[in-house]
Amino acid sequence: MSNLQKGPLYLTNTLTRKKEEFIPLRPPHVGLYVCGPTVYSDVHLGNVRTFTTFDLLYRWLMHLGYKVRYVRNITDVGHLVGDVDEGEDKIAKRARLEQLEPMEIVQKYTNGFHDVMRLFNVLSPSIEPTATGHLIEQIEMVKRIIESGYGYEANGSVYFDVPKYAQKHAYGELSGRKIDELITNTRDTEGMDEKRSPLDFAIWKRAEAQHLMKWPSPWGEGFPGWHLECSAMSTKYLGQTFDIHGGGMDLKFPHHECEIAQSVAADGHAPVRYWMHGNMLTVNGRKMAKSEGNGFTPEELLTGNHKLLEKGYSAMTVRFFMLQCHYASTLDFSNAAMQASEKGLERLMAAMGTLEKLRPATNADPGQDEAVRGLAQRCHTAMNDDLNSPVMIAELFEAVRLINSANDGKVALGATAIEELRSLMNAMVFDVLGLRTEAAAAGDDTALDGLVQEFIRMRAEAKARKDFAASDRVRDQLAALGIVLKDTKEGTTWQRA
RNA sequence: GGUCGCGUGGCCGAGUGGCUAGGCACAGCUCUGCAAAAGCUGCUACAGCGGUUCGAGUCCGCUCGCGACCUCCA
Structure with missing residues (x-):
């Protein structure tokens, strides 16, 4: 604790x-x-x-x-x-x-x-x-409300007496x-003479004979009010x-x-x-709502099969997009914003992979231990400040830069710094933000990885004999299939586009 | 009409009396056979007008624009 x-x-x-x-x-x-x-x-x-x-x-x-x-x-x-x-x-x-x-x-x-x-x-x-x-x-709660004098029965229904x-x-x-303002602003409600005031609301509602969802109660057959x-x-x-x-x-x-x-x-x-x-998710500045007809389902989102969507977006992209905004602010959905989040998430997740493979530097800079601790502290403070996930994510991108710099040999992280960085990043990214890698969501890629590794070897051989036409052909063909190759100091890695 | 809230750089979005948020995009550089990726550098804004203050995106007032709730909605 x-x-x-x-x-x-x-x-x-x-x-x-x-x-x-x-x-x-x-x-x-x-x-x-x-x-x-x-x-x-x-x-x-x-x-x-x-x-x-x-x-x-x-x-x-x-x-x-x-x-x-x-x-x-x-x-x-x-x-x-x-x-x-x-x-x-x-x-x-x-x-x-x-x-x-x-x-x-x-x-x-x-x-x-x-x-x-x-x-x-x-x-x-x-x-x-x-x-x-x-x-x-x-039903027991309705009884207690009636007993306290704030509920009254009318024709088999029970209403809450708001003015009282x-x-x-x-x-x-x-x-x-x-x-007073509520009473003034209430519009005419016809056929509601059972209620003493238009502000009253049903806590138990009488069901008509043909009603399918009804249960017995002390006030006859009916069903509970929504708020109850x-x-x-x-x-x-x-x-x-x-x-x-x-x-x-x-x-x-x-x-x-x-x-x-x-x-x-x-x-x-x-x-x-x-x-x-x-707060609400908006589309073109208007609340997404069924009545507005501007809502899309998760399925439409994933496939991009909706007039408001330029393309499909993964669930994690959307989750990340939402978490980059404070919960109490309205968030406007747009394709440009989604694509920005998609790229950002990709960079964050790539850094998570890099962090796993990071080895302690021999000439570790002890000052970096303190830097990592500062990051952890700021992440914690941001979340404790009314769940400020956007600020916490901003700190995570500072960590991303640190990880990539370490990977490039530009910053020397010791074992302690790396351990604390892993602990921090795993906690924040996976446990707190609830992000997960698309591969984990999609399933196992072992067979595909084997295939791609074979192509990577072929390309390396072509490069070794300076046959760049051949090596580029491998890379371009894979890219056309949605497999992107990246050359690093440690060799070539791949990922889905 | 009533109540509440918002207006931040090319876009999305934090901040909220003094110090570079961050992401994406864009430009230059480093690296690279070329790319990609990564790193570095640059671009530095707070709707308008007035006020308070040594100092205001940040507080106050007004104006303009937008939204939510007041009726089912997460």
């Missing part, structure tokens, strides 16, 4: 809008809850950004030595289309369109989500609870909203008060605001100590 002693971690708490020192309730344990996807359609790149952001947080907390219980839910019921409380359930609608059981839809898109997470090397959470798996907990809650509690404190599952499941697995709750910026209101209200109403205190919100 030595890392825990290396200075405090600061996180921007979106509840207070300040950078605060992170102090867990029960160290070394940390409770982390992140709103997961509603599994009614394919995830797009914007979704991936949020999960990558909290993957970085999860990885950094573990790197610091914390024992993290990371809960990320799957929403498989209750999330309605269009107008709150009047729209159709998203999953039920999709089931009707695809002529499948709702649970087939849930399974299909849950599988797809998991595939995408694996592709982008996003770690699995400790617990991945589903809303339908926690109906009892949700706001009299005693700070409804809107997370999203910076004032109850997160409150019920975070309470169950992390306790009534826990350390960190994350999610996309667009969930701040009303979703997270409602979560706070539900927990306060049911259990009497605020559920979360640090709220964190990841």
Whole structure:
């Protein structure tokens, strides 16, 4: 747990809008809850950004030595289309369109989500609870809210009484909203006479006879409200008060605001100590969203088969691109930016390979030991400063220069410096940033390597007899097949273009 | 309309009272049979206008432009 002693971690708490020192309730344990996807359609790149952001947080907390219980839910019921409380359930609608059981839809898109997470090397959470798996907990929570006087039943549905809650509690404190302004700004909502106020939201919803996803409850057959599952499941697995709750910026209101209200109403205190919100991925300056039609799926990204894509990009290129931007800033997707990240990642990963082969210099410069320690310290400080991965990556490129200079014999690194550099780079690049080599992702290249090595020998022989036409032909032919040769002092190496 | 945020060099993006972020691109050099790779060097910006300050991308005000949320969205 030595890392825990290396200075405090600061996180921007979106509840207070300040950078605060992170102090867990029960160290070394940390409770982390992140709103997961509603599994009614394919995830797009914007979704991936949020999960990558909290993957970085999860990885950094573990790197610091914390024992993290990371809960990320799957929403498989209750999330309605269009107008709150009047729209159709998203999953039920999709089931009707695809002529499948709702649970087939849930399974299909849950599988797809998991595939995408694996592709982008996003770690699995400790617990991945589903809303339908926690109906009892949700019903119990509705009961507690009714008992506390903040929930009321109307025609088989149960609503949360927002104006009443706001009299005693700070409804809107997370999203910076004032109850009066909310009432003023609410547009006309027709057919909602069950609700006492347009601000009220359903915590339990009556199901019509033809509704496919419904369960018995004290108020008749129905299904839980969308906001409720997160409150019920975070309470169950992390306790009534826990350390960190994350999610996309667009969930701040009303979703997270409602979560706070539900927990306060049911259990009497605020559920979360640090709220964190990841910012949006934009395309041409606009939020990537299904409704904008500007989203592309990971598959389209990889193949480049989309009108916004000049070519395909690997998942690791995209991950690296995202991590080069601070999570709280909007990030604009562009082909030029992607290609810049692609090149940068390639250089970083090449240096990782070089570092593995680096031998200590005989005339080691002891000053370099200190330089490496400084790098490590600055990486650590950057990440502790609200997960500043872009600054940490900038430091990694300083390390890249050091590695390459050492490889060229321009800097003399001793055994200690090399060991510490390896330890630092492996930790930051693989464990914390969660990058991996494309070869590792693609599989084994042993046969191909054997073939290419044979061509490299042929080319070396041609070069030895100064037959450059022949040697260039080998190189050009391989290049045409996507195999790039590089001559170094130690011989020729190859890699995929 | 309300609330919040943003505007940084050719592009992407950190920083946030005084000191070169970094990546990509571009130019020159070194190395090389030639390339590629790598290293070195160069290009040095903070939307505009005013103010505070010894000193402002950094704080304050105004103007312009853009976005997010306020309705499902990560």
